[in-house]
Each structure stands twice: as structure tokens, then as C-alpha cells.
Amino acid sequence: MNITINGEQKTVPDHITVTEVLELFKIVTATIVVEHNGAIIQPDSYAGSYLAEGDRLEFIRLVGGG
Amino acid sequence: MLTIAGTSFVSRLFVGTGKFPSAGIMKQALEASGTQMVTVALRRVDLDNPEDDIMRVLDKDRYTFLPNTSGARNADEAIRLARLARTASGSNWLKLEVTPDPRTLLPDPVETLLATETLVKDGFIVLPYINADPILALRLQDIGAAAVMPLGAPIGTNQGLLTRFQIEIIIEQACVPVVVDAGIGAPSHASLAMELGADAVLVNTAISIAGDPVAMASAFAKAVEAGRSAYLAGMGKVTTNAQASSPESGQLMDDLSFLS
Numbered sequence: 001m002n003i004t005i006n007g008e009q010k011t012v013p014d015h016i017t018v019t020e021v022l023e024l025f026k027i028v029t030a031t032i033v034v035e036h037n038g039a040i041i042q043p044d045s046y047a048g049s050y051l052a053e054g055d056r057l058e059f060i061r062l063v064g065g066g
Numbered sequence: 067m068l069t070i071a072g073t074s075f076v077s078r079l080f081v082g083t084g085k086f087p088s089a090g091i092m093k094q095a096l097e098a099s100g101t102q103m104v105t106v107a108l109r110r111v112d113l114d115n116p117e118d119d120i121m122r123v124l125d126k127d128r129y130t131f132l133p134n135t136s137g138a139r140n141a142d143e144a145i146r147l148a149r150l151a152r153t154a155s156g157s158n159w160l161k162l163e164v165t166p167d168p169r170t171l172l173p174d175p176v177e178t179l180l181a182t183e184t185l186v187k188d189g190f191i192v193l194p195y196i197n198a199d200p201i202l203a204l205r206l207q208d209i210g211a212a213a214v215m216p217l218g219a220p221i222g223t224n225q226g227l228l229t230r231f232q233i234e235i236i237i238e239q240a241c242v243p244v245v246v247d248a249g250i251g252a253p254s255h256a257s258l259a260m261e262l263g264a265d266a267v268l269v270n271t272a273i274s275i276a277g278d279p280v281a282m283a284s285a286f287a288k289a290v291e292a293g294r295s296a297y298l299a300g301m302g303k304v305t306t307n308a309q310a311s312s313p314e315s316g317q318l319m320d321d322l323s324f325l326s
Contacts, residue, residue: 031122040149064106
């Protein structure tokens with residue numbers, strides 16, 4: 001199925017969870033925040049958050065800035 | 067000692083972490099600056115380079131992190147970023163930044179006021195980045211901003227305190243700390259802000275793009291300390307006419323009066 005991650009169209013397996021998407025893209029979760037369809041989800045919910053066709057994910061982190 | 071929202075800081079130099087040539091140089095520069103407050107931004111994880119993580123090199127016990135909402139163009143975007151920042155940083159500190167115009171990066175006063183109101187109610191410690199507008203500074207203070215951060219000049223321009231006179235009024239009127247932010251391009255600019263009575267300054271570009279960022283960080287630390295000491299010592303008045311600094315009586319010329 002197709003989902004949008006950080007504004008980019010990505011094809012991922014059906015019935016996938018947020019945890020699995022993070023593993024797929026080799027993202028270490030300790031210092032990131034996840035938004036699922038515009039709502040922040042907490043780390044303990046990643047494994048139970050299943051994605052559907054057309055869903056939007058944002059993976060955000062702190063970077064250098066003024 | 068500077069206290070903001072119940073947290074005390076010995077150093078009055080806040081440092082931004084953007085645009086350093088490497089994470090290692092940034093770490094060393096922060097140490098050389100003596101800072102205890104560093105700003106960070108929020109961005110999307112680079113899916114092609116997911117390991118690139120600034121937080122791995124920063125000592126979380128040493129610094130208070132002040133995430134900003136850079137990139138937000140209105141109050142709603144800033145509030146969304148603020149909530150992401152709180153989750154990412156695990157703290158309520160926030161530099162509120164609403165800059166709708168990418169050319170000037172000047173802050174939107176109306177959206178900043180609206181966002182501050184919401185975020186203060188939501189438990190954030192809000193330090194709004196503002197144009198040097200004394201009335202706006204008072205309005206923000208009244209609705210619960212923990213400090214105000216007036217700009218000296220537009221972000222990254224290194225032009226110094228172009229807004230000096232408005233900043234002086236803000237300092238005179240404010241009950242919350244005043245942190246001069248943006249435009250500070252040289253240690254002398256930072257020193258001037260402190261001499262005027264600013265509670266702290268925030269410097270990023272002037273340090274991070276210097277030929278030697280570590281040495282520049284150290285120079286800023288000295289300048290901020292010198293400016294603060296001068297402010298506390300009490301500066302002399304600025305006058306138009308000369309005021310002799312040597313004694314005016316008993317001058318040698320008295321003995322030579324026969325020449326006239």
C-alpha cells in the first residue's frame with residue numbers, strides 16, 4: 001500500500017505498524033517524534049498503531065538551530 | 067544570577083546550534099562559551115541519512131534545551147511544532163518563533179501573541195522572539211511569557227543592535243528577563259546589549275560561521291561578562307560637551323600666566 005512519510009510517497013507492506021515502518025527505514029527511535037495523520041503518538045503506541053492506505057506519517061527530530 | 071521560570075543560569079550567553087561546520091566543533095564551541103542554554107530546531111528525519119542526530123553529541127545534563135518553532139508561519143503551525151518539540155525534548159521550554167516572510171524572517175507580532183496565549187495555558191515556558199516593540203513586550207509579559215527575546219537586527223545579518231533605542235525601552239519596562247536575540251554579529255554587540263541592561267543574549271551565526279567558532283565562542287563569553295559587569299558597575303552619563311577628566315585647578319599653565 002502507499003503511505004506518505006515526511007511528505008514523500010512510499011510503498012510499504014499492508015497491515016504494517018509504525019514500529020515496523022521505523023525498522024524498515026532504520027530509524028533509531030530514541031530521539032524522534034512521530035505524527036500519525038497529524039496527531040502525535042507516544043512510543044508505547046508505535047507497536048499497536050497500524051497504518052492504512054493513504055496515511056501520513058511524520059518522523060521529526062531535534063536538529064541544530066537558533 | 068539569571069532566573070527564568072524558576073531555573074537559574076550563571077551564564078548569560080545563550081547559544082544556537084545551527085550552521086556549525088561539524089558536530090565536534092559545535093560541542094567544543096558550546097563548552098568554550100560557558101553557556102547553559104542552547105537552542106535547537108525541529109526538522110523531518112532525513113530518510114536517506116537517519117543516523118544524523120545532533121542530540122547524540124550534546125550533554126543533556128549540562129544544558130537546558132530551548133527548542134524553537136522556526137519554520138512556523140502562523141500561530142497554528144507554531145503550536146503544532148511546540149507540541150512536537152515538547153515530546154522530542156521532554157521539556158516545556160520553548161523559543162516561540164513565527165516568521166511568515168522568508169526574506170526578512172521578521173516575527174509576526176499578532177500570531178506570536180496568539181500562540182503565546184495558547185501555549186502558556188498549555189503549560190509551556192514561552193520565550194517569544196519578537197521585533198523590538200516595547201508595547202508588544204508588555205503584552206506578552208502580561209499574558210505569561212517567561213521572558214521576551216527582542217531582535218537586534220534580522221536573523222543571521224550580523225548587523226548588531228539596530229534596534230537599540232527600542233531595546234532600551236523594553237529593558238526599562240520589563241518585569242520578565244529580556245534576552246536580546248538575532249543580529250548580534252560581534253562580541254562588541256553582545257557587550258553593548260549587556261551594558262544596556264539586557265539579562266542575556268542569544269548568539270548563533272556569529273559563532274558558528276566564524277573562522278574559528280571555538281575561539282569566537284570564548285570571545286563572546288568574555289564580552290557578555292564584561293558588558294554585564296559594566297552594567298552592574300553603573301555606566302557614566304552620555305553628554306554633548308566635554309567633561310575634563312583631569313583636575314581643572316592647579317594646572318601647570320597657572321605658573322606660565324606671565325606669557326599671556
